[in-house]
Each structure stands twice: as structure tokens, then as C-alpha cells.
Amino acid sequence: xxxxxxxxxxxxxxxxxxxxxxxxxxxxxxxxxxxxxxxxxxxxxxxxxxxxxxxxxxxxxxxxxxxxxxxxxxxxxxxxxxxxxxxxxxxxxxxxxxxxxxxxxxxxxxxxxxxxxxxxxxxxxxxxxxxxxxxxxxxxxxxxxxxxxxxxxxxxxxxxxxxxxxxxxxxxxxxxxxxxxxxxxxxxxxxxxxxxxxxxxxxxxxxxxxxxxxxxxxxxxxxxxxxxxxxxxxxxxxxxxxxxxxxxxxxxxxxxxxxxxxxxxxxxxxxxxxxxxxxxxxxxxxxxxxxxxxxxxxxxxxxxxxxxxxxxxxxxxxxxxxxxxxxxxxxxx
Amino acid sequence: xxxxxxxxxxxxxxxxxxxxxxxxxxxxxxxxxxxxxxxxxxxxxxxxxxxxxxxxxxxxxxxxxxxxxxxxxxxxxxxxxxxxxxxxxxxxxxxxxxxxxxxxxxxxxxxxxxxxxxxxxxxxxxxxxxxxxxxxxxxxxxxxxxxxxxxxxxxxxxxxxxxxxxxxxxxxxxxxxxxxxxxxxxxxxxxxxxxxxxxxxxxxxxxxxxxxxxxxxxxxxxxxxxxxxxxxxxxxxxxxxxxxxxxxxxxxxxxxxxxxxxxxxxxxxxxxxxxxxxxxxxxxxxxxxxxxxxxxxxxxxxxxxxxxxxxxxxxxxxxxxxxxxxxxxxxxx
Numbered sequence: 001x002x003x004x005x006x007x008x009x010x011x012x013x014x015x016x017x018x019x020x021x022x023x024x025x026x027x028x029x030x031x032x033x034x035x036x037x038x039x040x041x042x043x044x045x046x047x048x049x050x051x052x053x054x055x056x057x058x059x060x061x062x063x064x065x066x067x068x069x070x071x072x073x074x075x076x077x078x079x080x081x082x083x084x085x086x087x088x089x090x091x092x093x094x095x096x097x098x099x100x101x102x103x104x105x106x107x108x109x110x111x112x113x114x115x116x117x118x119x120x121x122x123x124x125x126x127x128x129x130x131x132x133x134x135x136x137x138x139x140x141x142x143x144x145x146x147x148x149x150x151x152x153x154x155x156x157x158x159x160x161x162x163x164x165x166x167x168x169x170x171x172x173x174x175x176x177x178x179x180x181x182x183x184x185x186x187x188x189x190x191x192x193x194x195x196x197x198x199x200x201x202x203x204x205x206x207x208x209x210x211x212x213x214x215x216x217x218x219x220x221x222x223x224x225x226x227x228x229x230x231x232x233x234x235x236x237x238x239x240x241x242x243x244x245x246x247x248x249x250x251x252x253x254x255x256x257x258x259x260x261x262x263x264x265x266x267x268x269x270x271x272x273x274x275x276x277x278x279x280x281x282x283x284x285x286x287x288x289x290x291x292x293x294x295x296x297x298x299x300x301x302x303x304x305x306x307x308x309x310x311x312x313x314x315x316x317x318x319x320x321x322x323x324x325x326x327x328x329x330x331x332x333x
Numbered sequence: 334x335x336x337x338x339x340x341x342x343x344x345x346x347x348x349x350x351x352x353x354x355x356x357x358x359x360x361x362x363x364x365x366x367x368x369x370x371x372x373x374x375x376x377x378x379x380x381x382x383x384x385x386x387x388x389x390x391x392x393x394x395x396x397x398x399x400x401x402x403x404x405x406x407x408x409x410x411x412x413x414x415x416x417x418x419x420x421x422x423x424x425x426x427x428x429x430x431x432x433x434x435x436x437x438x439x440x441x442x443x444x445x446x447x448x449x450x451x452x453x454x455x456x457x458x459x460x461x462x463x464x465x466x467x468x469x470x471x472x473x474x475x476x477x478x479x480x481x482x483x484x485x486x487x488x489x490x491x492x493x494x495x496x497x498x499x500x501x502x503x504x505x506x507x508x509x510x511x512x513x514x515x516x517x518x519x520x521x522x523x524x525x526x527x528x529x530x531x532x533x534x535x536x537x538x539x540x541x542x543x544x545x546x547x548x549x550x551x552x553x554x555x556x557x558x559x560x561x562x563x564x565x566x567x568x569x570x571x572x573x574x575x576x577x578x579x580x581x582x583x584x585x586x587x588x589x590x591x592x593x594x595x596x597x598x599x600x601x602x603x604x605x606x607x608x609x610x611x612x613x614x615x616x617x618x619x620x621x622x623x624x625x626x627x628x629x630x631x632x633x634x635x636x637x638x639x640x641x642x643x644x645x646x647x648x649x650x651x652x653x654x655x656x657x658x659x660x661x662x663x664x665x666x
Contacts, residue, residue: 168553169543173502173506210501220501221501247600250604272605272608275583278581
């Protein structure tokens with residue numbers, strides 16, 4: 001299997017130090033990756049954090065295997081301004097974007113088996129002319145027409161897919177429709193089969209309202225939108241339960257009954273996930289032609305450069321990407 | 334301290350059997366209570382479940398202490414129809430309501446230190462002319478003018494107060510206003526002091542929208558409603574953090590930073606609570622002149638009479654009521 005590729009992300013954030021930490025823990029099974037980043041700034045960062053490591057510039061991911069044990073393999077990129085921890089610099093935006101573009105190229109041409117993205121700082125990219133709401137939309141465009149990205153978040157014991165994401169709760173309710181739920185259900189089902197080797201995935205679907213509306217007493221979205229969507233999915237052969245009362249579907253016993261939960265809004269998915277396992281949440285983009293995961297946190301500018309950031313989520317993102325890549329290979333074989 | 338009083342609830346539900354189970358576990362510290370129920374039907378239920386226990390009819394709660402070790406003390410009420418597990422009978426509605434009324438009388442006149450209510454079946458009570466959305470509103474009326482009931486849910490490690498409750502999510506958003514949040518904050522703060530002996534309670538307040546709106550990007554309720562409400566509460570001297578991103582405030586480390594979380598809607602409060610501890614959730618009504626708790630589940634008609642229902646939540650409700658009653662006594666002393 002080809003190695004993974006990891007992007008730099010915002011260099012003023014914690015991406016660099018968690019990447020160094022992940023490589024340092026390679027003996028515990030962190031899957032091999034090539035980091036797209038600036039070697040000089042990484043060396044300076046390692047020195048300031050007193051991390052003893054070698055950095056090896058490489059030309060292509062195929063050499064990762066030979067280098068991995070002794071040095072962190074880096075696909076080098078240039079920066080336009082010195083990196084100051086905690087202070088994103090507009091001048092480095094192009095490098096941030098280039099790293100993502102380069103990673104996408106490597107997974108699309110098959111020289112990397114999956115990509116993991118370090119967090120970016122949206123505002124500074126937007127100032128520099130970046131016109132996407134985030135990584136996901138940018139990657140969907142790089143992936144080409146027909147890709148319908150769907151966000152999944154996973155931790156040990158729970159996978160959730162929010163049908164609506166970065167919208168006010170009011171707008172999330174307004175934008176809920178049969179089509180969105182059907183699309184998310186289909187893509188989730190296909191991804192569980194292909195990327196997680198689950199032959200007949202069990203999907204649990206949350207209601208929108210308290211008690212899933214209690215028969216229309218507390219809202220009619222379950223009756224008018226969710227049930228019709230689930231009927232379409234059931235008619236296609238998917239194994240679906242729901243719409244379920246949202247508050248009783250995330251305890252340990254309930255979770256044992258499904259492979260992924262389809263949620264109607266951001267916090268319905270994220271509250272249980274981050275309550276159960278705050279450190280090891282992984283963000284997975286389904287519906288792309290390649291494997292893509294990311295740690296489920298931001299740039300953490302406030303603690304960048306201190307070495308205090310936890311690498312747990314990045315390591316989980318790398319492990320998940322490797323697992324998905326392996327499942328795709330096995331399915332293709 | 335006076336004993337607690339426990340209502341019958343819907344006799345066709347699981348209330349009777351979990352009450353018997355709670356008394357059976359009195360050696361493990363279940364606080365003494367008088368059960369308002371029908372002695373004959375309890376005896377028949379115990380027999381059918383092969384629970385070996387004596388039932389002692391009593392006239393008033395003051396005799397609970399003398400009886401408790403040897404028999405389940407019951408304040409008797411009459412039923413108008415035979416109880417069939419799983420099938421609520423309209424003719425018994427009056428007895429269900431009478432039990433609640435009687436319990437309220439006993440806590441109001443001081444002969445019981447707190448009341449715990451077994452679950453009722455709303456539809457059948459409504460058919461019988463009961464005009465309240467639930468226990469809470471009925472108790473507020475029995476308590477007299479000026480009582481502003483606020484629902485708190487608690488499990489070991491988390492207390493949550495939803496500012497809006499049994500409304501569709503759409504209506505919950507529409508009904509959110511400064512006044513509701515301020516009232517809930519004041520009542521929660523006062524109750525934490527009086528009923529939980531916390532001198533300077535720390536309240537964490539959730540935002541409504543993902544990422545608490547991210548500065549207005551995903552909704553303006555944080556800016557226009559929640560922040561102004563919190564300013565009023567802070568000006569009154571309350572210790573408040575928020576509005577917080579809802580998804581990152583319920584993991585173990587975050588929960589250690591506050592005594593109660595004020596939530597904007599039902600599932601924002603109930604999802605984390607039931608995810609953390611599905612069995613031992615307790616429903617507490619703050620803002621009443623007396624102590625009232627209840628198990629955080631319904632009548633469970635589907636398993637009533639089988640003995641399969643867990644008594645954990647009822648036992649937790651009894652323990653919480655006793656703890657609150659003791660705190661009130663100590664504060665009064």
C-alpha cells in the first residue's frame with residue numbers, strides 16, 4: 001500500500017508540532033506518511049520544542065517506506081514569510097493552499113493511498129482569495145465533477161453523519177429536505193461498505209425534534225421529510241432504523257445497534273461524539289474519489305508552538321485513513 | 334427528617350414494580366418513602382413477580398420510619414378498575430391524579446420532606462379531563478401562585494437545565510428570549526445554592542447554533558439574545574461562562590468546570606445526559622416550594638408487569654430528593 005500524505009495546514013497553528021509528535025510515536029503503529037511542509041521551519045520547530053528528530057526531504061511518496069524509520073519524510077514547499085506561532089501570515093496562504101492541492105494530486109494519481117489534512121485558518125485564506133467555505137468544498141472541486149462530499153465524524157464506538165453542517169440551527173431546519181437525507185444515506189451506506197468493509201451497514205437516523213416529534217405533537221419534519229426519505233432508502237434495500245428520539249440513541253447499548261448515525265444538524269451529531277471521546281474524534285470526508293480524513297479540531301492558535309497540543313486526533317485521523325485505504329484496496333482486489 | 338412520598342403514577346405502567354424493587358434494595362441506602370398506591374394491586378403485582386415483601390397500610394408519613402425495615406409503607410388509595418399491565422384504563426385516571434394531589438398536600442404541609450413521582454400516561458389523563466401538559470405544570474398550580482417551575486436533569490457528573498422543553502425545534506428557537514434565559518439562570522442558581530449546598534454555583538451556558546454562532550456567521554441568537562441575558566445574570570453576581578460551543582462543553586474535563594449547564598433546547602440538554610448515563614438520569618423540578626424529582630423515563634407500557642424494568646432511575650430520583658431535602662433542612666437550620 002502507498003503511504004499517506006499529510007498537509008501542512010496553517011503553519012502558525014499546531015499542525016507542525018502534532019505532525020512531529022505523530023512521527024515520534026511511529027513505533028506504536030502510526031501509519032507511514034509524507035508531510036507536505038517546509039523543512040526549515042519544521043527543523044526550527046522541532047528544535048524549539050526539544051524534539052530530537054531528523055527530517056528528510058523526499059521527491060515523491062514512494063520513498064517514504066525507506067525513510068520512515070529514521071527520519072520524518074517531507075515533501076518540501078516554500079514559504080513566503082517567517083512562521084510566527086499563533087499569528088497566521090497572509091503571505092503564507094498560497095503555500096497552505098498549495099499543500100492541499102499537491103496532496104490531492106498525489107491521491108488522485110495513486111502515489112499516495114489517502115490524504116490527511118492539518119487544520120487551516122479560514123479567515124486568512126479568505127483574505128488571500130480562497131473562495132471555499134473549507135477544505136471539503138475545495139477538495140470536492142479538485143476531485144472533479146460528480147463528487148458529493150459528506151462529512152462523517154468518528155471516534156471509537158460511534159460514527160455520525162450530520163445531514164446539515166455549518167448553518168445556523170434555524171437555517172439547518174429550513175434546509176432539511178428529502179433529497180439531502182437520501183443523498184447522505186446513500187453515500188454513508190456506500191462508504192461503510194467500501195471504506196469500512198461492512199457488508200450490510202445498519203444506519204440509525206435521528207429525528208429532528210424532541211422525542212422525534214412524538215407523532216407530530218412537537219413538529220412535523222419527521223412525518224413530512226424524514227420518514228419519506230427513509231422510505232426511499234429502505235426501498236433501495238438499505239437497513240435503516242428511525243426516525244429515532246435523538247436523546248436516547250447515543251448511549252452504549254443503543255450504539256451497539258448501528259454502524260453509523262445520520263443526524264439532522266451539526267450539534268445533534270457533534271455533541272454525542274465529543275461527549276463520548278473528546279480527544280480522538282476524526283473527521284472523514286465521504287463521497288470523494290479518494291480517502292480523506294482530518295483531525296477534529298482547529299488550528300489552536302492560542303497554544304501553537306508550546307508543544308501542549310494533543311496529537312491524539314491527528315494520529316486517529318492517520319490510522320483511520322490507513323484503514324480506509326486498506327479496505328478500498330481489498331475491495332478492489 | 335420526614336420521609337419522602339412516592340406517587341403511584343400510571344398503574345398499568347412500570348411504576349409499581351420499580352417501587353417494589355426500590356424498597357427491596359433499602360439495605361443499600363434507598364431513602365425511606367411512603368408509596369401512595371393501592372395495596373391490593375401492589376400485593377398482586379409482588380406475587381406475580383415473585384417478590385417476597387410485606388405491605389403495610391399507613392395513615393400518615395410519620396409512621397414510615399417504624400415500618401420501613403419490615404414492610405413497604407403504603408398510603409392507600411382506591412382504584413376504580415382492575416389494573417391490566419400495559420393497558421391504561423380511563424377509570425383509574427382519577428386515582429392517578431389523586432395520588433399526585435395527595436403527595437403535594439403532604440410536602441406542602443411538611444409531613445413529607447419531598448415528593449417523587451412515578452411516570453404517568455398523559456393521553457389517558459387528558460381523555461379524563463386532565464388539562465396540564467404534564468406533572469410539572471399541575472404541581473406548579475398545586476404549589477400556588479409565584480412558582481416558576483424549571484426542569485433540571487441530573488446524572489452523576491452532569492446537571493442540565495433546558496431553557497425550552499417540549500416544543501418542536503423550530504418553536505423552541507422562536508420562543509427563546511432574554512427573559513426565559515434570565516429566569517432559568519436565576520432559578521437554577523438559587524436551587525444549586527439551596528438544594529445542592531453549592532455556595533457560588535458555576536453555570537455554563539450553551540449557545541444555540543453550531544460553534545455558538547461563530548461571531549454571527551451561523552446565527553445571531555448568541556449575540557442578540559443569549560449574551561444580553563448573560564450580562565443581566567452577571568450583573569446580578571452570578572458566575573457564568575458562555576455562550577459556549579455546544580459540542581465541546583460536555584466531555585469529562587469540560588464538565589468539571591461547572592455545576593450546571595443551561596441549554597437552549599431539549600435535545601441539547603438530553604443528548605449529553607442520556608449519552609453519559611442512560612440508566613440513572615433524574616428529573617428535578619426547580620422553582621417549586623417543595624422538593625420534587627422523578628425518574629427520567631416513561632411508563633414503559635411495553636414491558637410493564639414483566640419485572641424487566643430497571644429501578645435505577647427511580648432509586649436515583651429518591652436519593653436525589655433526599656439529598657435536596659437534607660440540604661434545605663441544613664440551610665434552614
